[in-house]
Amino acid sequence: MVRIEQRTDMRVGIDAFSAPPSGRGGPTGILGFVWAVWPWMNWILPVFLVLHGCIGSVGGWESLMLLVGSPVIVPAFGLLGSLPRFILRRRGHRTAPGVIVPLLFLNWWGWVTFTLTMEGSGDNGALPSMLRMFVTAPLARDYEGTLFGGAVLTAVAAWVVVLVLACVLKPHPSQQTRTWSIAAWASAVVVPALLIGVIVLGVSLTPQQRDSAGFTVAEVAAMPLREQADRARENFTATQERASAVRELIAPDGWTVRASGFTGTPNACRIADAECYAFAAEFAVPSTSGASDLESIVESLRAQGWDVEATSRLEATDAQGYTLRVEVVRDDIIVEVTSPHWWGYDYDIGEAIGDREPLDPARVYRFDEWPELGA
Numbered sequence: 001m002v003r004i005e006q007r008t009d010m011r012v013g014i015d016a017f018s019a020p021p022s023g024r025g026g027p028t029g030i031l032g033f034v035w036a037v038w039p040w041m042n043w044i045l046p047v048f049l050v051l052h053g054c055i056g057s058v059g060g061w062e063s064l065m066l067l068v069g070s071p072v073i074v075p076a077f078g079l080l081g082s083l084p085r086f087i088l089r090r091r092g093h094r095t096a097p098g099v100i101v102p103l104l105f106l107n108w109w110g111w112v113t114f115t116l117t118m119e120g121s122g123d124n125g126a127l128p129s130m131l132r133m134f135v136t137a138p139l140a141r142d143y144e145g146t147l148f149g150g151a152v153l154t155a156v157a158a159w160v161v162v163l164v165l166a167c168v169l170k171p172h173p174s175q176q177t178r179t180w181s182i183a184a185w186a187s188a189v190v191v192p193a194l195l196i197g198v199i200v201l202g203v204s205l206t207p208q209q210r211d212s213a214g215f216t217v218a219e220v221a222a223m224p225l226r227e228q229a230d231r232a233r234e235n236f237t238a239t240q241e242r243a244s245a246v247r248e249l250i251a252p253d254g255w256t257v258r259a260s261g262f263t264g265t266p267n268a269c270r271i272a273d274a275e276c277y278a279f280a281a282e283f284a285v286p287s288t289s290g291a292s293d294l295e296s297i298v299e300s301l302r303a304q305g306w307d308v309e310a311t312s313r314l315e316a317t318d319a320q321g322y323t324l325r326v327e328v329v330r331d332d333i334i335v336e337v338t339s340p341h342w343w344g345y346d347y348d349i350g351e352a353i354g355d356r357e358p359l360d361p362a363r364v365y366r367f368d369e370w371p372e373l374g375a
Contacts, residue, residue, distance in 0.1 A: 034184065087166040117144050257370070294327070
């Protein structure tokens with residue numbers, strides 16, 4: 001009789017040792033699933049970051065730097081991501097606490113978004129991000145940059161909160177309620193849906209950006225090409241008139257042309273991810289025939305609406321977005337006016353306007369004359 005009681009006691013002791021802690025349960029449901037995939041995500045995400053440049057043609061110099069630094073980057077990200085889970089496990093948790101799961105989804109999707117919106121760096125400038133490879137519609141770069149910065153802040157902030165909660169939470173059964181499971185499922189759907197919604201919003205807002213004349217990208221795209229060409233002629237004339245008003249302050253005639261017409265792609269076009277153009281008017285006059293003392297025209301320029309900054313040369317902007325440069329180079333006074341940007345593809349507009357005679361550097365112009373616009 002005594003021997004039977006001893007065996008029963010021993011079996012009870014073994015069962016008590018092997019059974020999961022009361023009220024904590026095994027890794028089941030969404031909370032258990034998140035707990036199980038958490039270690040994998042800690043390493044998959046940094047590997048994705050390091051290797052993202054190998055997907056398509058988005059890789060640049062930054063991809064090379066990430067690959068070179070991968071022996072440090074991947075372990076650092078992986079160990080930091082594992083730290084909260086390690087603390088929770090030491091404190092007795094065997095499933096992800098419900099309050100932490102939405103934060104984990106924010107952290108994981110934040111790093112995914114960070115990787116997707118990272119632009120490449122090539123020899124000739126920035127390379128499109130991976131997001132642009134997947135989203136064929138135009139997406140403004142400044143909007144994508146905001147998304148990039150927001151993703152970094154979200155991911156870091158979520159990890160910090162998870163770490164703090166891991167240090168203070170205790171494995172109470174009440175933390176694994178049905179309510180937290182529902183919240184976890186909701187966050188699993190809402191967080192990626194929110195990301196998709198933000199991208200769709202950016203794609204819809206991009207055509208609504210306005211140029212210097214107040215037209216949106218969509219409005220100009222709907223214009224017939226001939227109407228866009230007429231609009232470009234008006235903008236070209238306005239640019240030349242702005243330059244002529246400055247040239248008149250220096251000399252009435254004797255001007256030779258250095259540049260006149262479409263200039264290089266404005267930075268605003270790249271930021272907006274839309275086709276746009278600008279004009280440049282650059283003229284020179286011998287310093288002996290004009291006011292070589294540039295300081296003497298500063299007040300007159302300000303009276304014309306220019307905000308002048310006088311250093312070794314005069315640089316100015318106005319409220320419309322025109323920029324001005326006036327300087328003495330060797331024996332010449334150079335006047336250059338660059339226009340703000342307007343939506344439209346300069347190549348197609350130039351084709352509609354037609355060819356012009358090549359610029360003649362020997363031809364002399366009055367201050368109120370300039371070459372005609374052409375392709």
